[in-house]
Amino acid sequence: MLRFLNVCLLLVITHSALSAQNNLYLHRNIKNAYDKGTRSTDGRPGANYWQNRAEYTMSVNLEPKKRLLSGQSTITYFNNSPDTLKTIRLKLAHDLYRKNGQRAYDLSEKDIDEGVMIKSLSVGGKAIAADKQRRGNTFLDVPLEGMPLLPKSSAQIQVSWSYVLPADEGAPREYATADGSVFFVPYWYPQVAVYDDLQGWASAPYNGLQEFYNDFSDYDVTITLPKGYMAWATGELQNPGDVLAPAVLDKWNKAHSATEVVSIFTEEDLKKGGVFNKLKQHQFRFKASSVPDFAFAASNRYNWDATSVVVDDKTGRRAFVSAVYDTKSKDYYKVCRIGADAIRLMSTWLPGYPYPYPSMTVFNGNDGMEYPMMCNDASTGDRDPTGLTAHEISHTYFPFMMGINEQNYAWMDEGWASFFDLNLTDSLSGARGNSRGYGFFAGTESDVPPMVQSRFLSSPAYRGASYSRPQAAYLGLLDLLGYETFHGCMVEYMDRWKGKHPMPYDFFNTWNQASGQNLDWYWKPWFFEWGYPDLGIQGVVTDESAGRQYVHVERVGTQPVPVHLEVEYTDGSKEAFHQKSDVWRDGKSSMRVYCAVGKTVKSVTLGGRLIPDADRKNNNWKL
Ligand SMILES: [Zn+2]
Incomplete structure (x- = not known):
C-alpha cells in the first residue's frame, strides 16, 4: 500500500513537472540550452552556464569646441565559452550616424558622418588592416585569422579611434551643447558584443531604439578634459585630489557620508574660481568592476549636489548620490534628494534588494536614459521629477545588475522600471505614479x-x-x-x-x-498570447435562496486581472470587494461576488486605476 502510494505520488509529481514545462511554448534554441546544461528548467543557471567578459583600460580625450572624442582602448577579452571563436565582434554605436546606416529615427543631416574613425586596430599585437575589418550596421567584426580564440583563453585587442559627437542637442542619446559647455557621452567606445549560449554573437544592430545587451566587464578609464571642466562617470573617481582644490575635495569627502544634500560646487563657484587645482588640463580616472557599460559626462558650468544613503542595513554600506545640473533647471535642485530617497526605497522595498553600486549621478541632459551609475535626464520643468528620476535609477537592477538582453526582451527591464517608478512615485511624492494606461x-x-x-x-x-x-x-x-x-x-x-x-x-x-x-x-x-483584459458587469442578481444579491462579473477579455468592485447600497453604506486574478485561473468566463445580507445594491463600479480594462463602458451598474 505504501509502495503503491509512492508510485502514485511519483506519477503525480512527474506529471505536474511535465505539464509545467509543456504549458509555455518552448523555443528550440532554449531547449538546446537545457540539453547542453547552460540553463536549467527550474529557472536556475545550468551547471554548464558560462558568459564571457572583458577588461577595458581606456583613455579618452574630449575637445569641447570641436566636440571631438578620441580614445585608445586596450581590451582583454576572456572566452569562457566552449567554442573556438574565429571572430571578435565589436559594437560601434556611433556608426548609427554613418551614411546609409539603419536608423529607427531620422537624425539631423549635419550629423551624418563616416561613423567611428578607426586609426589602428590590433589583436595580440598583430595589426588588422582596414580591408580586413568587416564593418556592417553598427558592428566591426575583427577576423582572428590564424589565431582563433580558444575556449578558456583570452585575447588582447588594441584600438585607437575618434569621432565627432552630434551637434544636434536633441540627438537620441548623446548630448553636446552648441557652446561646448555640457556633454553627456554614452555608447562611445568600441565594445565587445555579447557572445552567448543562445545565439552566439549578438546580431541586433543598434538603430537608436533597442538599448542594452552587454557582458559584465571591468573598466579603468582616464578622461582628459580642458581646464575648467569636471567629469562624472560610471564607477568611482580615483584621483579627486589631483583636480579638486582642497576645500572642494573636503566637501566631496563629507558628502560620501552625509545624509543631507551637500553642494560640492555651483555655477557661481566655478565663475569665481578656486574649485580646481591650477592645471593645464584635467585628468579624471574612474574605475568600475563587473558593470555592463561605462558612460561619462562633462561640464564647466553645471552645479553639483551630492549626498549619501545607506543601501544595505546589514553592512551599513552607503551609495554616493549626485545631481549635476543647469542653473536654469526648475526641478533639478530637488533631484539629489529624490535620487537618494528612491535608492533607499529600492534597496529596502521595491525591488527590495540592496543597490549594487557605489554611486549614482543623475545628469541634466536631454533624455530619460539610464547607464550603470549614470542617468541622462532632461529637466522636467514644471512637472515633478520623481517619476523620471526613479525610473532611470531603477534600471540599475534591470538591465544592469541583471544583464537583460533588452534587444530581444525589453519588457524584462522597461516593464520593471515602469512598475518601480509607479510605486516609488506614489510613495515618495504623494503624486500619482505613471500607470501607462x-x-x-x-x-x-x-x-x-x-x-x-x-x-x-x-x-x-x-x-x-x-x-x-x-x-x-x-x-x-x-x-x-x-x-x-x-x-x-x-x-x-x-x-x-x-x-x-x-x-x-x-x-x-x-x-x-x-x-x-x-x-x-x-x-x-x-x-x-494575443489578447486584452476586459471585465464587465453582467448585472446584479438576487439569489433568493441565499437571501442576498450578487454582482455577476463577466470575463470578456482573456488576460487575467483582479476583480475589484466598489458597491453602494440603497441605505447609503459602501463596501469594496477584491478578488485576485487567480479567480480566472481555471479559465471560467464569469463569477459571482456576493454582497451584504439584507441590503439592496444601488450602484457598482468595477475596476481600478491599476487594473487595465480595454472597455470600461461595461464597468458600471446602477439600480
Ligand atoms: Zn526605461
Missing part, C-alpha cells in the same frame, strides 16, 4: 505579445510590449502574490541571476519555483 492600447493590432523579440518591433508596438503591458502584468503579479511572496520571488530571481544573463524562461521558471505555484496560466496570456 495599457487598457487603452490593449487588444489593438499593435498590442504584440511581449515574447516577440523587441528587435523586430518599432513604436507603438515596442512601447506597448516593453512598457505598458508588462507594467500591468507585474502590478497584477504583486496583487496576486502579495508583497511577501512577490518579494521572495524577486530576491530569489536576483540572487540566481545577478551579474548574469537571464532569459524569459529563467524568469518564469524561477518565479514558479520561488512562489511555490505554477504561474504558467498567468505568464501565457500576458506574455505569449
Whole structure:
C-alpha cells in the first residue's frame, strides 16, 4: 500500500513537472540550452552556464569646441565559452550616424558622418588592416585569422579611434551643447558584443531604439578634459585630489557620508574660481568592476549636489548620490534628494534588494536614459521629477545588475522600471505614479505579445510590449502574490541571476519555483498570447435562496486581472470587494461576488486605476 502510494505520488509529481514545462511554448534554441546544461528548467543557471567578459583600460580625450572624442582602448577579452571563436565582434554605436546606416529615427543631416574613425586596430599585437575589418550596421567584426580564440583563453585587442559627437542637442542619446559647455557621452567606445549560449554573437544592430545587451566587464578609464571642466562617470573617481582644490575635495569627502544634500560646487563657484587645482588640463580616472557599460559626462558650468544613503542595513554600506545640473533647471535642485530617497526605497522595498553600486549621478541632459551609475535626464520643468528620476535609477537592477538582453526582451527591464517608478512615485511624492494606461492600447493590432523579440518591433508596438503591458502584468503579479511572496520571488530571481544573463524562461521558471505555484496560466496570456483584459458587469442578481444579491462579473477579455468592485447600497453604506486574478485561473468566463445580507445594491463600479480594462463602458451598474 505504501509502495503503491509512492508510485502514485511519483506519477503525480512527474506529471505536474511535465505539464509545467509543456504549458509555455518552448523555443528550440532554449531547449538546446537545457540539453547542453547552460540553463536549467527550474529557472536556475545550468551547471554548464558560462558568459564571457572583458577588461577595458581606456583613455579618452574630449575637445569641447570641436566636440571631438578620441580614445585608445586596450581590451582583454576572456572566452569562457566552449567554442573556438574565429571572430571578435565589436559594437560601434556611433556608426548609427554613418551614411546609409539603419536608423529607427531620422537624425539631423549635419550629423551624418563616416561613423567611428578607426586609426589602428590590433589583436595580440598583430595589426588588422582596414580591408580586413568587416564593418556592417553598427558592428566591426575583427577576423582572428590564424589565431582563433580558444575556449578558456583570452585575447588582447588594441584600438585607437575618434569621432565627432552630434551637434544636434536633441540627438537620441548623446548630448553636446552648441557652446561646448555640457556633454553627456554614452555608447562611445568600441565594445565587445555579447557572445552567448543562445545565439552566439549578438546580431541586433543598434538603430537608436533597442538599448542594452552587454557582458559584465571591468573598466579603468582616464578622461582628459580642458581646464575648467569636471567629469562624472560610471564607477568611482580615483584621483579627486589631483583636480579638486582642497576645500572642494573636503566637501566631496563629507558628502560620501552625509545624509543631507551637500553642494560640492555651483555655477557661481566655478565663475569665481578656486574649485580646481591650477592645471593645464584635467585628468579624471574612474574605475568600475563587473558593470555592463561605462558612460561619462562633462561640464564647466553645471552645479553639483551630492549626498549619501545607506543601501544595505546589514553592512551599513552607503551609495554616493549626485545631481549635476543647469542653473536654469526648475526641478533639478530637488533631484539629489529624490535620487537618494528612491535608492533607499529600492534597496529596502521595491525591488527590495540592496543597490549594487557605489554611486549614482543623475545628469541634466536631454533624455530619460539610464547607464550603470549614470542617468541622462532632461529637466522636467514644471512637472515633478520623481517619476523620471526613479525610473532611470531603477534600471540599475534591470538591465544592469541583471544583464537583460533588452534587444530581444525589453519588457524584462522597461516593464520593471515602469512598475518601480509607479510605486516609488506614489510613495515618495504623494503624486500619482505613471500607470501607462495599457487598457487603452490593449487588444489593438499593435498590442504584440511581449515574447516577440523587441528587435523586430518599432513604436507603438515596442512601447506597448516593453512598457505598458508588462507594467500591468507585474502590478497584477504583486496583487496576486502579495508583497511577501512577490518579494521572495524577486530576491530569489536576483540572487540566481545577478551579474548574469537571464532569459524569459529563467524568469518564469524561477518565479514558479520561488512562489511555490505554477504561474504558467498567468505568464501565457500576458506574455505569449494575443489578447486584452476586459471585465464587465453582467448585472446584479438576487439569489433568493441565499437571501442576498450578487454582482455577476463577466470575463470578456482573456488576460487575467483582479476583480475589484466598489458597491453602494440603497441605505447609503459602501463596501469594496477584491478578488485576485487567480479567480480566472481555471479559465471560467464569469463569477459571482456576493454582497451584504439584507441590503439592496444601488450602484457598482468595477475596476481600478491599476487594473487595465480595454472597455470600461461595461464597468458600471446602477439600480
Ligand atoms: Zn526605461
